[in-house]
Amino acid sequence: MSRAGARFGAVALPLSGVAAVVVVWEVASRLAANATLVPPPLTVWRAFAAMQGSDLPADIGASLLHLAIGYGLGVGAGLALALVAASSRALEAIVDPFVEFLRPISPIAWIPLAILLFGVGRAVPVFLIFYASMFPIFVATLDGIRRVDARLIHAARSLGASRRLVVTRVVLPAALPSVIAGARLSLGVAWMSLVAGEIVGGDAGIGWRILWYQEFFQMDRVMAAILIVGVLGLGADLLLRALQHLARRWNPAAAESAA
Amino acid sequence: MTGGMTRPLSRRARVLLPLSVLLVVLASWEAAVQATRTQGLVPHPGGVLWSGAQLTANGVIFQAMSGSLARVLIGFLFGACVGIPLGLAVGAFGTLDRALRPVLDALRSIAPIAWIPMAILWLGVRGNAALFVVAYGAVFPFIVNSSQAVRQVDRRLLSAARALGAGRWVMLRSVLLPSALPMIFTGARIALAFAWASIIAAELAVGIKVAGHGRSVAGIGQLMVETLYVKRDVDALVFYMLVVGLVSFAIDAGLRRVQERLLPWKSH
Amino acid sequence: MEKPLDELVRLQGVGMVYQSSRDGERVEALAGIDFSVRRGEFLTVVGPSGCGKSTLLSLIAGFAAPTSGSVLFEGRPVDGPDPARGVMFQEYALFPWRTVAGNVEFGPFARGVDAATRRARAQTLIDLVGLKGFERRYPHELSGGMRQRCALARMLANEPTLWLMDEPLAAVDLQTRIILQDELLRLWGDARAGAQRPTVMFVTHGIDEAVLLADRILVLGRRPGRIKEVLEVDLPRPRAALRGSAEVARLTAHLWELIRDEAAQAIAEETQ
Ligand SMILES: Nc1ncnc2c1ncn2[C@@H]1O[C@H](COP(=O)(O)OP(=O)(O)OP(=O)(O)O)[C@@H](O)[C@H]1O
Ligand SMILES: [Mg+2]
Numbered sequence: 001m002s003r004a005g006a007r008f009g010a011v012a013l014p015l016s017g018v019a020a021v022v023v024v025w026e027v028a029s030r031l032a033a034n035a036t037l038v039p040p041p042l043t044v045w046r047a048f049a050a051m052q053g054s055d056l057p058a059d060i061g062a063s064l065l066h067l068a069i070g071y072g073l074g075v076g077a078g079l080a081l082a083l084v085a086a087s088s089r090a091l092e093a094i095v096d097p098f099v100e101f102l103r104p105i106s107p108i109a110w111i112p113l114a115i116l117l118f119g120v121g122r123a124v125p126v127f128l129i130f131y132a133s134m135f136p137i138f139v140a141t142l143d144g145i146r147r148v149d150a151r152l153i154h155a156a157r158s159l160g161a162s163r164r165l166v167v168t169r170v171v172l173p174a175a176l177p178s179v180i181a182g183a184r185l186s187l188g189v190a191w192m193s194l195v196a197g198e199i200v201g202g203d204a205g206i207g208w209r210i211l212w213y214q215e216f217f218q219m220d221r222v223m224a225a226i227l228i229v230g231v232l233g234l235g236a237d238l239l240l241r242a243l244q245h246l247a248r249r250w251n252p253a254a255a256e257s258a259a
Numbered sequence: 260m261t262g263g264m265t266r267p268l269s270r271r272a273r274v275l276l277p278l279s280v281l282l283v284v285l286a287s288w289e290a291a292v293q294a295t296r297t298q299g300l301v302p303h304p305g306g307v308l309w310s311g312a313q314l315t316a317n318g319v320i321f322q323a324m325s326g327s328l329a330r331v332l333i334g335f336l337f338g339a340c341v342g343i344p345l346g347l348a349v350g351a352f353g354t355l356d357r358a359l360r361p362v363l364d365a366l367r368s369i370a371p372i373a374w375i376p377m378a379i380l381w382l383g384v385r386g387n388a389a390l391f392v393v394a395y396g397a398v399f400p401f402i403v404n405s406s407q408a409v410r411q412v413d414r415r416l417l418s419a420a421r422a423l424g425a426g427r428w429v430m431l432r433s434v435l436l437p438s439a440l441p442m443i444f445t446g447a448r449i450a451l452a453f454a455w456a457s458i459i460a461a462e463l464a465v466g467i468k469v470a471g472h473g474r475s476v477a478g479i480g481q482l483m484v485e486t487l488y489v490k491r492d493v494d495a496l497v498f499y500m501l502v503v504g505l506v507s508f509a510i511d512a513g514l515r516r517v518q519e520r521l522l523p524w525k526s527h
Numbered sequence: 528m529e530k531p532l533d534e535l536v537r538l539q540g541v542g543m544v545y546q547s548s549r550d551g552e553r554v555e556a557l558a559g560i561d562f563s564v565r566r567g568e569f570l571t572v573v574g575p576s577g578c579g580k581s582t583l584l585s586l587i588a589g590f591a592a593p594t595s596g597s598v599l600f601e602g603r604p605v606d607g608p609d610p611a612r613g614v615m616f617q618e619y620a621l622f623p624w625r626t627v628a629g630n631v632e633f634g635p636f637a638r639g640v641d642a643a644t645r646r647a648r649a650q651t652l653i654d655l656v657g658l659k660g661f662e663r664r665y666p667h668e669l670s671g672g673m674r675q676r677c678a679l680a681r682m683l684a685n686e687p688t689l690w691l692m693d694e695p696l697a698a699v700d701l702q703t704r705i706i707l708q709d710e711l712l713r714l715w716g717d718a719r720a721g722a723q724r725p726t727v728m729f730v731t732h733g734i735d736e737a738v739l740l741a742d743r744i745l746v747l748g749r750r751p752g753r754i755k756e757v758l759e760v761d762l763p764r765p766r767a768a769l770r771g772s773a774e775v776a777r778l779t780a781h782l783w784e785l786i787r788d789e790a791a792q793a794i795a796e797e798t799q
Contacts, residue, residue, distance in 0.1 A: 010357075013354060013357040013358040014357060014358065014360065014361045014362075016358050017357075017358035017359045017360070017361060017362045018361065018362055020358070020362075021362050036380075037380065037381070090272070090276060093272065093273050093276045093277055094276055094277050094280050096277070097277040097281070098277070098281075101504075102504075104504040104505070104507035104508040104511070105500055105501070105503060105504030105507070106455070106456040106459065106503065106504075106507065107456075108456050108457075108459045108460040108463070109459055109483075109499070109500045109503040109504065110500065111460075111463055112463070112483045112484065112486065112487040112496050112499075113302070113493070113496050113497065113500065115487060116487060116491070116493060116496065117301075149620065151616050151618065151620040152620055152622060154585070154588070154590050154608065154614065154616075154620070155614065155616065155620045155622075155681075156622075156633070156637065157589075157590070157607070157608040158588055158589070158590075158608040158609070158610070158612060158613065158614040159610060159613075159633050159634035159637050159638075159681070159682075159684075159685060160609075160610035160634055160637040160638040160685060161633075161637040162637070165637055169633075169637075170622065173622075173624045174623075174624075176624075191368065191370065192370040192371075192372075192456075194370075195370035195372055195373050196370060196372045196460045196463075196464075199372055199373070199375065199464055200372075200460070200463050200464050200467055207370075207373065210373055210375075210376060211375075211376065213376075214376035214379075219376070219377070219380065222376045222377065223377070225373075226369055226373045226374060226377070227365075227369070229368070229369050229370060229373045230365040230366060230367075230368045230369035231365060231368070232368075233368030233369065233370070234364050234365050234368040237364075237368065
């Protein structure tokens with residue numbers, strides 16, 4: 001039972017969940033009796049297949065480019081700021097209130113100003129992603145560094161480690177799980193900002209394409225694009241989850257709380 | 260770094276240092292805008308203050324804000340009604356969890372605002388489309404935290420309670436609920452923050468769709484779109500942003516306070 | 528009294544006041560400590576919880592500076608940690624992302640010893656503390672006793688003149704503790720002549736342990752921590768044979784007399 005049961009659980013259960021959703025969807029579209037209002041699953045699948053030959057690769061490419069630039073810059077800036085803040089109490093006292101002030105202003109609220117400053121275009125989603133991804137990684141990294149066990153630092157110092165060595169060989173490895181957890185949170189908000197930025201203020205990418213299809217009232221393609229947004233976001237998250245798992249090899253306590 | 264190598268700052272320094280830096284930044288910003296005569300193109304502190312005073316005086320901001328907040332509240336409650344039972348069920352039954360997890364994860368990864376075209380199609384632009392987006396955004400934090408709340412209930416507590424002779428009802432009321440509530444409440448905090456961000460996004464998207472031909476100002480997002488495309492008033496835009504941030508801050512601080520009051524045994 | 532050459536550590540009027548950065552509350556952990564640690568002796572430090580034993584050790588280790596008085600090591604003021612003063616912490620403080628071998632090698636690595644030499648030295652020490660075969664394990668894969676052996680090997684890898692040990696055996700079970708006590712004595716050189724041995728400053732809550740291991744016992748009183756008594760232990764070495772003997776029992780009873788009241792008081796204060 002156990003092996004076969006485990007296999008059944010790993011494959012069949014998730015599949016049955018997906019199947020259930022497809023059935024509900026199909027029923028809903030029959031009840032609505034209007035292929036535009038609720039495009040049935042099969043229609044959406046055909047739309048998806050048709051899109052692959054046309055704009056889809058370019059749209060996904062554009063979105064990933066937005067993400068790569070914005071997320072790369074945002075995570076880089078957040079990390080750098082956290083290291084700066086961790087290096088001295090005075091710098092932390094300066095940086096921290098600014099972050100706490102800006103953090104509640106969600107990236108979404110920046111959209112109109114970004115449109116006004118940069119114009120509708122690719123800079124809007126990139127800026128939003130940058131802004132959104134900066135904060136979670138900053139907060140998590142700084143917290144991770146602050147919570148590094150002081151005894152580990154003492155131990156390294158009394159074993160003869162220089163300050164530089166303490167940073168690279170003790171503080172950073174100890175903070176790494178927090179850094180990756182922060183990077184994962186950052187990616188989540190970055191993805192939301194990407195979609196919002198492209199829909200409201202962009203001129204390329206999968207989010208922008210959703211609105212474009214809507215202009216032509218191709219609701220089947222709209223649905224297909226929405227689902228693609230979900231799958232891409234999930235894929236990115238799974239990638240970072242795997243990374244998180246790797247970094248936790250030596251840290252059983254953190255691995256348990258991750259489950 | 261840590262570990263006694265840097266001396267902690269005094270209380271005065273912790274307040275005065277950032278404050279003085281902030282003042283210097285604001286002053287030089289104002290001076291730069293004045294010097295280059297770019298008022299109206301680039302927001303500046305003086306202009307933001309002036310716009311803020313006007314918009315507060317004529318009440319526009321309160322009208323828009325009450326519309327948005329009402330929708331956030333309805334969407335949030337809807338998210339709670341759907342998300343908490345679903346999350347509890349998923350957390351309690353492993354089979355259900357494994358069946359639904361990929362679906363829920365994928366749905367969660369769809370940014371709520373991506374639904375805007377469908378929402379407009381189903382519910383129209385008069386606020387209800389935005390409501391759908393908000394509810395969609397609010398539901399997932401509830402699911403995630405409720406399911407985790409059930410999973411992390413300490414089995415030993417359950418065994419201990421059973422050994423002490425607790426029946427089903429006592430178990431539910433005295434062990435399960437107290438253990439799970441703090442985490443569910445934390446989920447509520449995340450959900451409300453998410454709902455607030457989603458309403459702005461949704462109203463912006465709807466506002467841009469109907470910009471020009473919708474006169475009535477339904478929410479803060481529409482107000483921002485109107486300011487952007489009709490009035491082109493940068494300073495007012497920044498003022499609205501600050502208000503949006505202030506509301507998020509107030510919501511979170513308020514809920515934190517409530518959480519400490521109601522659930523003093525564990526604050527996440 | 529002893530000649531200046533004989534003293535490895537000298538504490539002159541040492542006081543330590545902690546000040547909380549939040550509410551500014553002051554805790555006076557140590558006051559007026561005048562004391563010398565002799566070269567090659569095994570000194571144990573006992574005293575009620577919170578009397579400043581860890582603080583005393585961290586001042587000598589160089590993790591913190593005293594708020595008054597001075598700490599001299601080999602005649603020079605202590606300013607920061609140094610490989611000559613090895614430290615072992617109560618909760619192991621092993622680097623969780625390094626294997627046993629990686630932990631033991633850290634000291635030589637930090638001091639720039641080449642890879643081959645430090646590997647060989649680490650292996651010798653790992654064998655010496657009885658961790659052969661566990662070189663590739665991570666700390667969380669070891670038992671408490673094995674972690675403590677690893678921490679000991681890590682400290683020894685730098686060949687420190689002074690071993691500062693803060694309740695190193697507090698977290699292991701009683702049987703393991705007895706075995707580790709014997710091994711610690713063996714590594715320190717219980718059977719050798721006094722001058723060639725390293726100097727040990729060993730904090731413990733176990734008063735029988737304090738008696739069994741020590742040449743001298745430093746007894747601290749509390750609030751603020753002051754020297755209450757210094758006991759000479761004139762028992763022959765090697766000591767392992769004396770475990771459970773009448774002399775040890777007598778000294779242990781005497782030590783307990785000295786600290787009983789303060790220990791009870793400490794508990795009463797904590798439960799308030
Ligand atoms: N970093 C610190 N900040 C503030 N107070 C501290 C700090 N470290 C220690 N103290 C206080 O100084 C006093 C002495 O602490 P210390 O840790 O040296 O005692 P101890 O004798 O090692 O206690 P134990 O036997 O419990 O390990 C205690 O009252 C403690 O609360
Ligand atoms: Mg201590």
